[in-house]
Amino acid sequence: MKITAIKQQVNRVGWFSIFVDEKYSFSLSESALLESKIAVGQELSEAEIGKFKQLSAEDKLYGNALNFTALRVRSQWEIEQYLKRKQAPPALAEKILNRLSKNGLVNDETFAKAWVESRRLLKPTSRRRLVQELRAKRIASDIVDKVLGDDETKEHNALQEVVAKKRKLAKYRDDELKLMQYLARQGFGYDDIKSVLNNEED
Numbered sequence: 001m002k003i004t005a006i007k008q009q010v011n012r013v014g015w016f017s018i019f020v021d022e023k024y025s026f027s028l029s030e031s032a033l034l035e036s037k038i039a040v041g042q043e044l045s046e047a048e049i050g051k052f053k054q055l056s057a058e059d060k061l062y063g064n065a066l067n068f069t070a071l072r073v074r075s076q077w078e079i080e081q082y083l084k085r086k087q088a089p090p091a092l093a094e095k096i097l098n099r100l101s102k103n104g105l106v107n108d109e110t111f112a113k114a115w116v117e118s119r120r121l122l123k124p125t126s127r128r129r130l131v132q133e134l135r136a137k138r139i140a141s142d143i144v145d146k147v148l149g150d151d152e153t154k155e156h157n158a159l160q161e162v163v164a165k166k167r168k169l170a171k172y173r174d175d176e177l178k179l180m181q182y183l184a185r186q187g188f189g190y191d192d193i194k195s196v197l198n199n200e201e202d
Contacts, residue, residue: 001049003042006033015063018052025049026056029063061088062096069105073114076106077138112139112147124158124165128187159188159196 005019014030018038028036032055038044044052061083068074068082076097083093100106112134119125119133127148134144162183166172172179176197183193 001044001046003038003040003044006038006040020044020049026053027060028052028056029059032056032059058092058095061086061092062099065096065100066105069100073111074106075108075111075137075139076101079106108139109143109147111137112143116147120154120158124161126158126187127155128189132187155188156192156196159183159192162186162188163196 001020003018003020004022005017007017007019009015009017009027015027016030016033017027018025026049036052036055038052064086065079065082069079074082079097079100080093083096088096097106115134115137116130119130130148131144134147135141163179166179166182172182180190180193180197184190
C-alpha cells in the first residue's frame with residue numbers, strides 16, 4: 001500500500017489528510033505529520049497504517065483538549081473530566097495531560113490565580129466562597145492557601161463593594177439584619193461584616 005497524496009484540510013487549519021492507494025486513510029496534525037516523516041510514494045504495511053490511524057485518533061483528542069484549554073485556563077481535574085467524557089483510555093489521558101503540562105497548559109496554581117483574579121474582577125466575592133469554588137475544582141489545599149494567603153485587603157475591599165451595591169436596593173437599605181444575613185451567606189465573616197457596617201455608619 002502506497003501513500004499517494006497528502007493534502008491540507010480546508011476546514012481544519014494545520015491538519016492534513018493522508019491518502020493511501022488514492023483513497024482517504026487517516027489525518028494528522030502538522031506536528032504529528034512532521035514527526036511521522038511519511039511522504040508521498042512511501043510504501044506502508046497494513047500494520048503501519050493501523051498504527052498511524054491510532055496516532056490520528058490520539059492526535060485529534062489532544063487537539064480537542066488543546067482547544068478546551070484555549071477557551072479559558074483549566075484545572076487539571078477539569079481536563080481529566082473532559083477526557084473521561086471523551087472516553088479516553090486512562091493511559092492516553094495521562095499521556096495527554098503530561099503533554100499539556102510540559103507545554104505549560106496545565107498548572108493548578110496558575111489556574112487558581114486566574115480564577116481568583118477573575119472572580120474578584122467580575123463580582124466581589126468572599127475568601128470563603130473562593131476556597132469553596134477552588135476546592136470544587138479539586139485544587140490542592142496548599143495551592144489554595146498560597147494563592148489566597150495575602151488576600152485580606154482584597155477581602156475587605158470586596159466586602160465594602162458588596163455593601164455599597166446592596167445599599168442601593170430597597171430591601172437592604174434600612175434593614176441591617178437582612179443585609180448581614182445576606183453577607184454571611186456569601187461567606188463573609190461576622191467580625192468583618194460588623195467592621196465594614198460600623199465604618200459605613202461613621
